Amino acid sequence: MGEEVKLFRSWSSPFALRIVWALEIKGIEYEAVFEDLSNKSPLLLQYNPVHKKVPILVHNGRPIAESFVILEYIDETWKQVPLLPEDPYERAMARFWAKFCDDKVLTSIWSAFIKQGKEQEEALVAAAENLKFLEKEMKGKKFFGGERIGYVDIVLGWLANLVSIFEEIVGLKIVDERKFPLLYSWMQDFAEAPIIRDNCPPRDKMIVKFKALLDAAIASSSSSSK
Amino acid sequence: MLLGFWFSPFVKRVEWALKFKGIEYDYVEEDLTNKSTLLLTSNPIHKKVPVLLHNGKPIAESLVIIEYIDETWKRNPILPQDPYERAMARFWANFIEQKVTKSTKEALVSQGEQQEKKVKELKEAMDVVEGEAKAKLNDKTLFFGGGNGVGYVDIVLGWTCNWMETIEEVGGFKVLDPESQPQFHKWMANFREVPFIKPTMEPKEKLVEFFRMLRQDRLGLVANK
Numbered sequence: 001m002g003e004e005v006k007l008f009r010s011w012s013s014p015f016a017l018r019i020v021w022a023l024e025i026k027g028i029e030y031e032a033v034f035e036d037l038s039n040k041s042p043l044l045l046q047y048n049p050v051h052k053k054v055p056i057l058v059h060n061g062r063p064i065a066e067s068f069v070i071l072e073y074i075d076e077t078w079k080q081v082p083l084l085p086e087d088p089y090e091r092a093m094a095r096f097w098a099k100f101c102d103d104k105v106l107t108s109i110w111s112a113f114i115k116q117g118k119e120q121e122e123a124l125v126a127a128a129e130n131l132k133f134l135e136k137e138m139k140g141k142k143f144f145g146g147e148r149i150g151y152v153d154i155v156l157g158w159l160a161n162l163v164s165i166f167e168e169i170v171g172l173k174i175v176d177e178r179k180f181p182l183l184y185s186w187m188q189d190f191a192e193a194p195i196i197r198d199n200c201p202p203r204d205k206m207i208v209k210f211k212a213l214l215d216a217a218i219a220s221s222s223s224s225s226k
Numbered sequence: 227m228l229l230g231f232w233f234s235p236f237v238k239r240v241e242w243a244l245k246f247k248g249i250e251y252d253y254v255e256e257d258l259t260n261k262s263t264l265l266l267t268s269n270p271i272h273k274k275v276p277v278l279l280h281n282g283k284p285i286a287e288s289l290v291i292i293e294y295i296d297e298t299w300k301r302n303p304i305l306p307q308d309p310y311e312r313a314m315a316r317f318w319a320n321f322i323e324q325k326v327t328k329s330t331k332e333a334l335v336s337q338g339e340q341q342e343k344k345v346k347e348l349k350e351a352m353d354v355v356e357g358e359a360k361a362k363l364n365d366k367t368l369f370f371g372g373g374n375g376v377g378y379v380d381i382v383l384g385w386t387c388n389w390m391e392t393i394e395e396v397g398g399f400k401v402l403d404p405e406s407q408p409q410f411h412k413w414m415a416n417f418r419e420v421p422f423i424k425p426t427m428e429p430k431e432k433l434v435e436f437f438r439m440l441r442q443d444r445l446g447l448v449a450n451k
Contacts, residue, residue, distance in 0.1 A: 050321060050354060059310075062310055064310070064313045064314075064317065065317060066316075066317055066320050068316070068320070069313050069316045069317045069320060070313070072312070072313070072316065073309055073310070073312070073313040076309040076312065077309045088294055088297040088298045089280075089283055089285070089294070091293075091294070091297065092285045092290050092291070092293065092294040093285075095287075095289075095290045095293065096285070096286060096287055096290050099287055099290065100271065133271055
C-alpha cells in the first residue's frame with residue numbers, strides 16, 4: 001500500500017507519547033524520529049512552522065501537529081481498534097473529558113509540581129477538585145474507554161507515570177489512593193497494560209529531567225523576587 | 227435546546243452551526259448572575275454556556291458541541307470529509323482558540339505591562355492568521371471552508387467579526403489593521419454578509435457597554451462612587 005508513517009517525538013514528551021500509544025495500540029507501523037528540542041531539526045520547523053513542537057505525524061509526506069488533532073486523524077484513517085466511541089454523544093463526552101484533562105487536570109497538577117508556597121497550595125486544592133470529577137467519571141469502569149483503553153485514557157495517560165515522579169521529587173501526595181481509589185487503580189491498570197508498559201520513558205531519566213526543571217523554576221522565581 | 231448568553235461569542239458559534247444546518251432549537255437566555263438549575267446540572271464542572279441539550283442529554287464546550295452537531299445532522303457538513311482536511315481544520319480551530327481567543331480574553335481583563343504582553347502575543351497570532359488567509363483565500367475561495375460556503379474554521383474564527391473591535395475599544399488597544407491584514411479584513415467583510423450570520427450580529431454599543439462592565443469588574447475598578 002506504500003504507507004509511510006513518521007512520528008516526530010522527543011524521548012520524554014508526554015504529548016508525543018500519546019501518539020506512540022495510539023499507533024502501537026492500532027498496530028500501525030511507523031518510524032520514530034527523535035528530536036532534540038534544544039536543537040530542533042530543519043524538518044521539524046518545516047513540518048510545524050506555527051508551533052515548532054512535537055509531536056508531528058507525517059503520513060505519506062503530509063504533516064499533522066497537535067496531539068488531539070493527530071489522535072482523531074489516526075482514528076479516522078486506521079479504523080481497527082477504535083479509540084473514540086461510535087455514538088456521537090459518547091464521542092462528545094470523550095472529547096469533553098479530554099479537554100478537561102488538558103485544560104484543568106494537567107494545568108493544576110503541573111502547577112502543584114512547579115510552583116512554591118501559596119501558589120502550590122492553591123494548585124493542590126484545584127488539582128484535588130479536578131481529580132474528584134475524574135474519580136466520579138470512572139464510575140466502575142476499568143478504563144475511561146470501558147473495557148479497553150480509549151481516547152480519554154490515552155490523553156490522561158501521563159497521569160499514570162508522571163504523577164509518581166512529581167510526588168517523589170516534591171515529597172507531596174498529589175493523587176491520594178484513599179481519596180481517589182478508582183483513579184489510583186486506573187493508574188495502575190493503565191501503566192501495567194503491555195503496550196503502555198513497553199512504551200514509557202525510563203523513570204530514572206525522567207526524575208533527573210523534571211528535578212532539573214523544578215530547580216530551574218525555583219532559581220528563576222527566587223531571583224525575580226529580589 | 228441551547229442555553230446561552232446574548233453576549234457570548236462561544237454561544238454564537240453554536241447558533242451559527244445550528245442555523246447553517248437548518249436545525250430548529252429553543253434558545254434559553256441565562257442570567258450570568260443567577261444561573262439556572264438546568265445550567266448548573268447540565269454543566270456541573272464548568273457551569274458555563276453554551277450548553278446544548280439534545281433529547282435531554284447535555285453537551286458543553288463550544289467546539290465539542292459543533293463536532294457533535296456535525297456528526298448528528300449530516301446535511302450541510304461543517305467539517306470536510308477527508309481525514310487530512312479535517313485534521314487541518316481542527317488544527318486551525320485549535321490555533322485560533324489557544325492563540326487568538328485566549329489572548330484576546332486575557333488582553334481584555336488585564337492592564338499595563340500584562341496587557342502589553344498579551345496584545346503583542348495577539349498581534350503575532352493575527353500575523354499567522356493573515357498568512358493562512360493569504361494562502362487559502364482568493365476571489366473564488368471566500369471562506370476557509372472552501373469556495374463560497376463557511377466551514378468549521380470560519381465558524382470558530384467568526385467571533386472576531388463582531389467582538390474584536392468591541393474588545394479593542396473596551397480594552398484600549400489596537401490589533402486589527404486593514405493595511406497589514408488585508409486578506410483577513412476581506413474575510414471578515416464576507417463573513418458578516420453571510421445571510422444566516424448577518425442578523426445575529428449584536429449591536430456594537432450594546433456589546434461595548436457589557437464588556438466595559440466586565441473588564442471593570444475583573445480589574446476590581448469601581449465605576450462611579
